Amino acid sequence: MLEDVKIGDSIAVNGVCLTVTAFGDGVFTADVMAETLAKTNLRDLRPGSKVNLERALRLGDRLGGHLVSGHVDGVGTIAGLEKHDIATLVTIKAPPQVMKYIIKKGSVAIDGTSLTVVDFHQEKFRVSLIPHTAQATVLGSKKIGDTVNLEADILGKYIERLLQAREEQPAQNSKLSPEFLSAHGFL
Structure with a gap:
């Protein structure tokens, strides 16, 4: 997993996107802010805890899951x-x-x-x-x-934001509406 890792690369730990700050011999280090600990389950980890690790998707790679950013909701x-x-x-x-x-x-x-x-x-x-x-x-x-x-x-987050923006400042002649999205299976 770490064969071509570089400082600054992103690696998700239990779905939390972290930035590699150091690495060597099968291990890597990342800084974790207080905000990250407060809003994720990383605070529950102890030495030896098993975690899911995933490298960032590269453009051109197959997309086998769904679109996430490593920013826990x-x-x-x-x-x-x-x-x-x-x-x-x-x-x-x-x-x-x-x-x-x-x-x-x-x-x-x-x-x-x-x-x-x-x-x-x-x-x-x-x-x-x-x-x-x-x-x-x-x-x-x-x-x-x-x-x-x-x-x-x-x-879903982008659709929500687009609908909010439309309510805040309706676009003239736009066909994007809650009715349109619902009729086409998005809502």
Whole structure:
């Protein structure tokens, strides 16, 4: 993973984008601000904690997940784990600033792992882990009560901002409206 790393590169740790400040022999160092610790579950890590690591996407690479930036929207809590055939259904209690972007069959990053939402309710949503995902990520070792970093797909955030801007200053002759977005499956 660190074979071509350089100082200044981005590496996501449990979905939190961090900047490499030093590296060597299979390890890297990153500075973590108080704001990052306050708004993510990195504060819960201890020496030896398992984490998900992911390098930044390079232009031209395949996009196999969804669009996230490593800027966590909120911290959720594992509220339920249920075996269902070969899969594990994971229920996550999430804050309102995340839940407003959650849709059935939509995407969400949990500790940096891109997953599809199975269903949702007012304060919770569920995802399903196949055995490979449970083994290859930290999600497979999480227990009820554990915290997870949550990030919604950035497309929903851009749509929300465009609609806010339109309300603040309506564009003349624009065809972009809540009705248009709804009719075309965006809302």
